[in-house]
Amino acid sequence: MTNSLLPTSIVGSLPKPSWLSETETLWSPWKLEGAPLAEGKQDAMRAAVLEQTRRGIDIISDGEQTRQHFVTTFIEHLSGVDFENKQTVLIRDRYEASVPSVVGAVERKAPVFVEDAKFLRTLTDRQIKWTLPGPMTMVDTLHDGYYGSREKLAWEFAAILNQEAKELEAAGVDVIQFDEPAFNVFFDEVADWGVAALERACEGLKAETVAHICFGYGIKANNDWKATLGTQWRHYEKSFPLLQRSSIDTISLESHHSNVPLEVVELVRGKRVMLGAIDVANQQIETSEEVAETLRKALEYVDADKLIPSTNCGMAPFPRDVALAKLSALSAGAAVLREELVCASV
Template identity: 35%
Template sequence: MPKFNLLLPTTLVGSYPQPDWLIDREMLSHGVARVRTPQLWRVAPEWLERAQDDATIVAIHDLERAGLDIITDGEIRRESYSNKFANALAGVDGHKEGALKLVHAGQTRSIPVPLFSGPARRMRPVEVRDIAFLRAHTDRRIKITLPGPFTMSEQSDPGCYASREALAMDLAVAVNDEVKDLFAAGADVVQIDEPWMQRFPDRARQYGVAMVNRALEGITPAMGTTALHLCFGYAAVVPEKPSSYSFLTELEESVVEQISIETAQPKLDLSVLRGLPSKKIVLGVLDLGDPSIETSDTVAKRIEGALKFVAPERLVIAPDCGMKYLPREVAFGKLQAMVAGASMVRAKL
């Protein structure tokens, strides 16, 4: 494929809103699924794959109409960004769920998570059909996401493992196998999602970079572009966000090429980007906690703020995070504004 030289290319972080006829969006709003949650789907199991394919085609067309340069499949087939891949692995107990206690706003709650009663292993490709389907339905550059090993280990009950670190290492091997197959199937960009590095920065500092490097071992630029998304969580789940990352510049030591961050909703101090001098930055410029649609001028100003610290050749433009929880018309309008704002800045360079 010819080298992609467009300045300030636009993309999606990963997800796009799923249609109401496909998924129960009210039930979806209750939390982010960690175990498989088939009751979210409104379509009977025997028709579900075909329905997901149809909804994916609609999402692809929306992203093309909005003008994105690099598109995803909208993660239309997923109940959450992480549970499809995590629960497809050997080692996940098929009879029992684990439990994870989380503290938020002073309240402790327990959520069901995958329980590893055996070694975590990838038995077969999990998302290869998804990327092949996307490749068959667009001639634009394409990207796919999968959960990173650190985040999956934190979203699981380690069960038979002596530590989360040991589980994360086996998960990194599984991710590495999947990444290689995704590039072979036509992906231009493969992104691993690691939001829980931000949530648990102490453990991330101990072994997070090592896990990323193992997950991307043997991946070369000739195969495609690697990215890592680090965020504070979906705006629908985390409406109030800190203005700085607790784990970010440490990723300068990783082999990943692009770091995807959110800057609009948290009003991030962009001087932190000086700490990632070798990385391309996927800059979040759409506030997904605000239901109003940004103007192109607002987007342009957010991009120009980053250009004080990062050369335009090192910037990719995106929403802050996944758009899964937004109304479709709002998501589409925001993407149109993003593309227009990037075009305005590009014209000045």
């Protein structure tokens, strides 16, 4: 059963087991191949579901155990993209990376994650969530050598994502999350076409939709960028008013140990809010009271029945024991506040 008050969820990734890929390393190559790799991914998913369940997480994800990269693993299943001749681009306007290039019309010839989602559905009776990259973030993680327009390519990706999302919904997925860290960088594009493209990706879905916008994994490039942002990170003020008027159901943001002013949550009043109450840039394990206090402060700006305690971002780079302990801290902190709210209502 899922807690109806303050249901907990993780944003995305959990560390993979050491027999599947290199630990504490983002986007590490697989250690297995062929049938053993397929079996290994399913075993890793089983472990991720078990640990989330044991540690009190209500909305269960696959922990991204079947993916190497949150964007390119989806893109590599599309036609029109060349992974052999990579190009170097500046991602999110802050770090260079070697990325695949769009060389023709992008098309989805077959489902990408649907079979994995069907398997996840068999592992738990709780609500399940699946994450997909958002259209703008997909565009920003590629070299475009064909369309000549970031907006045009984003609309193509939005239609493809909508196909995948509808099939994920049919496979039993309750919550579909779109990751859009690019929304914290390209403010003019967010207003011009970013939110509209994201809505196109969600068109016609009955599953709950989530827009996840964060400041990235706790890697050096992101941490160095954060150090330049000053004492208040007010980026959400650009996208939240637009998202508040959008068809997206839930807004996910980074909060704990960040310089994001909590009052920005007021800008999405009426939406459900996935509030990051676990730091993913620090291996220190939060106490239940620290988590509860982060959530407690947010209640000034979001109604309790719309608050979903979560992590700031994914935890793939962490040691496995640290990530799992942080899951326990998240659920324990939510339980503290849940009890307070129930007692206050009696």
